[in-house]
Amino acid sequence: MTKKPLANISLDLDNKWSYLKTQGTQAWQGFPSYLHYAVPRILDFLDQRDLKITVFVIGQDAVLEKNREAIAAIADEGHEIGNHSFNHEPWLHLYTPAELTEEFKKTEDALKSITGKRPIGFRGPGFSLSNEVLRTLMKRGYRYDGSTFPTYLGPLARAYTFFKSKLSKEQKSERKALFGSWRDGFQSNQPFEWVDGEQRLLSLPVTTMPVFKVPIHGSYVLFLAGFSKTLAKLYFWTAIKLCRLMKVQPSFLLHPTDFLGCEDEPELDFFPGMKLRRDDKIDVMSACVKMLTEHFEPVSMVEHVEALADGEWAKRSVNTAAKGVADLPLAAARS
Numbered sequence: 001m002t003k004k005p006l007a008n009i010s011l012d013l014d015n016k017w018s019y020l021k022t023q024g025t026q027a028w029q030g031f032p033s034y035l036h037y038a039v040p041r042i043l044d045f046l047d048q049r050d051l052k053i054t055v056f057v058i059g060q061d062a063v064l065e066k067n068r069e070a071i072a073a074i075a076d077e078g079h080e081i082g083n084h085s086f087n088h089e090p091w092l093h094l095y096t097p098a099e100l101t102e103e104f105k106k107t108e109d110a111l112k113s114i115t116g117k118r119p120i121g122f123r124g125p126g127f128s129l130s131n132e133v134l135r136t137l138m139k140r141g142y143r144y145d146g147s148t149f150p151t152y153l154g155p156l157a158r159a160y161t162f163f164k165s166k167l168s169k170e171q172k173s174e175r176k177a178l179f180g181s182w183r184d185g186f187q188s189n190q191p192f193e194w195v196d197g198e199q200r201l202l203s204l205p206v207t208t209m210p211v212f213k214v215p216i217h218g219s220y221v222l223f224l225a226g227f228s229k230t231l232a233k234l235y236f237w238t239a240i241k242l243c244r245l246m247k248v249q250p251s252f253l254l255h256p257t258d259f260l261g262c263e264d265e266p267e268l269d270f271f272p273g274m275k276l277r278r279d280d281k282i283d284v285m286s287a288c289v290k291m292l293t294e295h296f297e298p299v300s301m302v303e304h305v306e307a308l309a310d311g312e313w314a315k316r317s318v319n320t321a322a323k324g325v326a327d328l329p330l331a332a333a334r335s
Contacts, residue, residue, distance in 0.1 A: 010082070013074075015031075079300065124145075145194070217255075259281065261279070
């Protein structure tokens with residue numbers, strides 16, 4: 001029997017308050033949470049399919065007593081916990097080195113106090129990334145970053161978010177790099193290394209549809225399901241077939257809202273896919289995961305990193321190209 005190629009699955013545990021904050025609604029300051037019922041639902045979904053994934057957790061949630069039980073349950077079920085920043089502000093490129101160090105350390109300490117482990121993987125909120133972020137991750141001993149999002153549609157996603165939001169002109173300026181630029185579409189779907197002198201950090205990009213570079217993460221598929229569930233499933237099936245054809249090992253991204261319906265959180269109706277009912281979303285997500293696992297072996301991100309480190313990818317020669325983040329001189333070394 002032929003061994004299937006790997007695919008990693010991750011979930012950004014964005015909480016209700018983080019979405020309200022992104023939209024500019026002041027109610028976020030009370031840190032409203034849906035983790036107490038969303039996490040058990042997600043864990044049940046994963047357990048039924050025997051999946052172990054990576055969950056990127058926000059530090060602010062980890063320091064709140066009301067969320068600790070839910071976060072602990074994720075780790076207790078054997079899922080990897082990653083760092084998703086402390087304040088969930090998608091403008092990390094504006095942070096100073098000292099501010100980034102504090103942002104990461106506070107999250108690391110909070111997560112370690114719950115799980116007993118320090119995270120070794122990071123994903124920036126809103127795919128926020130800069131050379132200083134990468135350098136800080138390297139200095140702090142991280143093994144991988146999952147913030148690269150190789151799509152041409154970032155500016156459209158940002159425009160949609162701004163249109164649906166209540167953000168002030170100043171707040172929109174802070175978020176002007178949200179979801180990246182059209183140039184991100186030229187980045188690779190394949191793993192690569194960020195290089196700074198002798199330091200290296202593996203990048204596992206959030207996979208977009210090969211050739212077309214359009215998103216295939218859960219929330220985007222559910223956005224399409226708002227028009228047609230059949231269309232959404234066909235779209236994802238096409239993406240998986242192209243991944244096999246182009247030898248791309250997918251990094252499939254989920255969010256808690258992929259498992260929440262309009263009847264659960266009506267306040268979040270501004271978020272793509274949140275006008276669908278829960279059962280419809282679970283149906284689409286079940287179909288997507290089934291298609292993924294038929295063609296790939298699903299693992300967590302750290303398991304994927306370890307497989308890459310032990311396999312042929314690690315033995316290939318690496319050419320350093322002058323392609324950095326935010327037009328700064330950090331190099332991207334690609335296989």
